[in-house]
Amino acid sequence: MKRLFAVALGVLTAIGGFLDIGDLVTNAVVGSRFGWSLAWVVVVGVVGICLFAQMAGRVAAVSGRATFELVRERMGPRLGLANLAASFLINLLTLTAEVGGIALALQLASSVHYLLWVPVAALAVWQVIWRVGFDVMENVTGLVGLLLVGFAVAFFLLGPDWTQLTDQLLQRAPHGESPATYWFYAVALFGAALTPYEVFFFSSGAVEEGWSSEDLAQSRLNVLVGFPLGGLLSLAIAGCAALTLMPLGVEVTTLSQVVLPVAEAGGRVLLIAIILGVVAATFGAALETTLSTGYTLAQFFGWSWGKFRAPAEAARFHITMIVCLLVGVAVLATGVDPVMVTEISVVFSAVALPLTYLPILIVANDPDYLGDQVNPRLLNIAGQVYFVLILVASVAAIPLMIVTGVGR
């Protein structure tokens, strides 16, 4: 019974933890402009994050080494530092977007301006990192984040027009957007599903929780069941926007528009539940990205790190996170639109993906690290196919962003 509970808990938190501000915004924007025409990207992205996350988790569980330790070992200090700089800055951008997302969600709940919520949100994130244990943090944000299942409820309450959605899915429906815009959002959606911080966090979390080879089955189950269910929620978000906002000719530009279909479908109760779910999901992601800033630097430079230690036992790790949160608050304080920050962060996530993917793919094949737990042949083929995909998305991201003027 206890075992079953642990399995269920792991899967449920994986569903709740899958979505962040990038997924929420990008899926709603895409749904309102393209319907389900880009739903295939969500599927490709979810398969990718499953592959990638379980590989990183296995490497961490078996060898005890997290991502940025491997980056430095395998790429050497020179290339490793370039990788660190790029990954760190993009992660900082994602962190800023997530803190902005918490503030926007709290604004929806209270109608108090989001800029007043930004310092509150950052302080709360820091206090959780400073005082709350890893398990509690993961389980609470994951379970409250499950309220986002409300998007699926709303989707069915709206009475989806399946023939129309299928037409969009099979690319039979015109969406009136240029091919460049279509592909720009394909890359953005891919970057939203496969954000690099998820991998830093997943592999470091495996070390935090002291996983060993015996925990691998549980971790694989969490990933292989939880993430696809999280992906279905992404499709529901896009579907809600496609059903209500697209016919009105509204292109999503704010978080308040993302949740409008929910009020339409389910009224106040569902609206309140979803707003709470958005707070939890962005809060969880803000914790993960903040921890990831500390993880990446500490692992590269060999500092002591980990939430399972007292802050005094990992001083530079904790200082890094405090400074990064302050930088995020400072960026948001300039009044820059958090939704814009989010859209840019998912595109740059796509750019940075190969940087963390490649070292993990290499080490997952190295018997010196993994012994007999190296990638099986089939997984390796899939891993390499995905590497090509990730490389193409990475190279195409910035030109597409420039050509389309960030999707305008």
Added chain:
Amino acid sequence: MTSHDALSHPPVHIVGQLVDARLSLLDRQVVDVDGRPVGVLDDLELTDVASPLEPGTPPPEVTSLVHGPIVLERIFGGRRPDAHLLRIGWDAVAKLGPAIELAAPASELPTSWVESWLRDRVIVRIPGGRHVPR
């Protein structure tokens, strides 16, 4: 790299395991006896070799692991004052694997002044800084 080095000339019998220092030691994590990260290996110090080299000279031996804030010098060049480097004697090494495991606890090893300064001046002064998050 054991103390019986394979790169020496003339060939000696190798006792123990052959390790490529560049591939398997450099840039590896160094962890203490409890698995706590101590640093990342930046360099190895060897015993001096007489110059000119006489035939039959014994091969140099590794004396200590070197780490500390020198990764930027390794990339961009330049030299740190010797006092900034942190050294761990080779005899403290317990096991070589995905990480270099030491036999001693971190408290008995030299620590970076940045870490201790931040800990003593900032972290422990914030409430809760000494408590493990629960």
Added chain:
Amino acid sequence: MPVGRRWLLVAACLLLAGCGTAEDAAISTVQDARSAVVVAQQAVRLRLDTRATTPYTQVVLDDSLDAVGAAEQELRDSSEPDRARTARARVVLNDANTVLDELADAGADQMSKADLDRLTELVGRLDAALAELRR
């Protein structure tokens, strides 16, 4: 990379960016404003049906007002050569700003059927302006 080639790359990017954004400012700004007003109209409708909460509706009104303000700013900054078209867009954007400003000031808890009608009528005016500009 030689400096010359780098500049060529920058120039190519700018050229591509220029092609991408060569859109009619009058149309695109009115379109943005229309999108914002439609959302405000929907939110007020849901509020009157007690399907949206008051704080949520207030945020939508504020967001829509901001979006219309941004559209007006964009129109001012644009180098639209045709004065008549710009003037047409400016008038209707100004209307939208006035209505949303009054509603946001009144507060989401004060919304009535009359306010919803005002928004619906405003959407109609924006649609008419768009149709005219597209001709």
